[in-house]
Amino acid sequence: xxxxxxxxxxxxxxxxxxxxxxxxxxxxxxxxxxxxxxxxxxxxxxxxxxxxxxxxxxxxxxxxxxxxxxxxxxxxxxxxxxxxxxxxxxxxxxxxxxxxxxxxxxxxxxxxxxxxxxxxxxxxxxxxxxxxxxxxxxxxxxxxxxxxxxxxxxxxxxxxxxxxxxxxxxxxxxxxxxxxxxxxxx
Amino acid sequence: xxxxxxxxxxxxxxxxxxxxxxxxxxxxxxxxxxxxxxxxxxxxxxxxxxxxxxxxxxxxxxxxxxxxxxxxxxxxxxxxxxxxxxxxxxxxxxxxxxxxxxxxxxxxxxxxxxxxxxxxxxxxxxxxxxxxxxxxxxxxxxxxxxxxxxxxxxxxxxxxxxxxxxxxxxxxxxxxxxxxxxxxxx
Numbered sequence: 001x002x003x004x005x006x007x008x009x010x011x012x013x014x015x016x017x018x019x020x021x022x023x024x025x026x027x028x029x030x031x032x033x034x035x036x037x038x039x040x041x042x043x044x045x046x047x048x049x050x051x052x053x054x055x056x057x058x059x060x061x062x063x064x065x066x067x068x069x070x071x072x073x074x075x076x077x078x079x080x081x082x083x084x085x086x087x088x089x090x091x092x093x094x095x096x097x098x099x100x101x102x103x104x105x106x107x108x109x110x111x112x113x114x115x116x117x118x119x120x121x122x123x124x125x126x127x128x129x130x131x132x133x134x135x136x137x138x139x140x141x142x143x144x145x146x147x148x149x150x151x152x153x154x155x156x157x158x159x160x161x162x163x164x165x166x167x168x169x170x171x172x173x174x175x176x177x178x179x180x181x182x183x184x185x186x
Numbered sequence: 187x188x189x190x191x192x193x194x195x196x197x198x199x200x201x202x203x204x205x206x207x208x209x210x211x212x213x214x215x216x217x218x219x220x221x222x223x224x225x226x227x228x229x230x231x232x233x234x235x236x237x238x239x240x241x242x243x244x245x246x247x248x249x250x251x252x253x254x255x256x257x258x259x260x261x262x263x264x265x266x267x268x269x270x271x272x273x274x275x276x277x278x279x280x281x282x283x284x285x286x287x288x289x290x291x292x293x294x295x296x297x298x299x300x301x302x303x304x305x306x307x308x309x310x311x312x313x314x315x316x317x318x319x320x321x322x323x324x325x326x327x328x329x330x331x332x333x334x335x336x337x338x339x340x341x342x343x344x345x346x347x348x349x350x351x352x353x354x355x356x357x358x359x360x361x362x363x364x365x366x367x368x369x370x371x372x
Binding site for chain 1 (some may be wrong): 257
C-alpha cells in the first residue's frame with residue numbers, strides 16, 4: 001500500500017551546496033542551498049530566493065562558487081544556512097571559514113571546503129533561478145584518489161534529507177553506473 | 187594545494203532519478219537521470235535531451251513520475267539508463283518493472299520503486315529542461331518511519347558519483363540540518 005502526501009519537496013538525495021560570493025565591497029559570504037544541480041554540460045542551476053544576500057551578490061559580481069558540504073565541515077556548513085549576512089555581516093569568519101579569491105571568477109573559494117565549482121553568472125530569471133557557467137572545478141589534493149580525480153571516500157560529502165532534515169553520510173560503493181544493468185541485457 | 191580540472195559536471199551528491207512516462211499508445215517507459223532537482227516549492231526540474239523517448243512521451247502526455255533509485259533496485263534502475271525504449275520497446279518488463287497508473291497524472295508509478303513524485307508538465311524549454319508541478323508524492327508503507335513519513339534508512343536511496351560513475355549507498359545520520367550550526371551562534 002502506498003501513502004499519498006500531496007505536494008512535497010522530497011527528493012532523495014538532495015545535495016548540500018555552499019554558495020560563495022563577494023559583495024560589492026569584496027566581503028565574502030556563503031549560504032547553504034539544497035535546491036540545485038546540473039543544468040547543462042557546462043552549467044549549473046541554483047534555486048535561491050530574492051531576499052538572500054547571496055542573490056544580491058551574484059547580481060553584483062556576476063560570479064559565485066559552489067562547494068560541497070562534507071562530514072568534517074557539517075557544523076559551519078549548517079551555520080551558514082541558519083544565519084543571513086544581512087543580519088550577521090561576519091558570518092563567514094564566525095563559521096570559521098577563510099577564503100582565497102578564485103583564479104577564474106570574481107568569487108571566493110572557501111579554503112575549508114575541499115572541492116568547489118567556480119561559476120560565471122549566465123542569468124538570473126524572474127523566478128530567481130541562478131544559471132551559472134562552470135568555468136572550473138577545483139579539489140584539494142587531500143580528496144583525490146589514486147586516479148588523480150576527486151574520490152567521494154575522501155571528500156565525504158553529505159546529503160540533505162528534506163523529510164526529517166537529516167544530513168546523511170555515505171558509506172560504501174553500492175555499484176557502478178552503466179555496468180550493473182548489463183546483467184539484464186540479452 | 188588545489189588541483190584544477192576545468193569545466194566538469196561533478197556535483198556531490200547527484201540523485202538517481204527514474205523518470206516514468208507513457209507513450210501515446212499507453213506503453214510505459216522509464217529512464218535514469220542524474221540532472222534534476224527542486225525548482226520551486228511545488229516544482230521539479232529535469233535536464234533531459236531531445237532524443238529521449240521519455241522527452242517525447244512527456245510532450246505527448248503532459249505528465250511524468252520521478253522515483254528514486256534504491257539499493258535494492260539498483261540493477262533495473264541502471265538498466266533503464268543503459269537501453270533506450272526507441273531500441274528496446276519492452277525495456278520496462280526486461281528490467282522487471284511493473285506499473286500502476288498514477289491516480290493523479292497520466293503517467294505510470296513503478297511498483298518496484300517505493301517512493302515517487304507524480305508530476306504535471308508545466309513546460310519544456312528550448313534547451314530541453316522539463317519543469318513539472320509536483321501534484322503528489324507517494325511512498326510505500328514499507329519505507330515509512332515511526333512518524334509516518336518516508337525514512338531514508340528504509341528507502342535506502344542511492345546517489346550518483348559523476349566522477350567515477352559509482353552508485354553510493356548511505357549509512358548513517360551525520361547530523362541535523364538547522365541544528366548543528368547552532369553551536370556557532372553566539
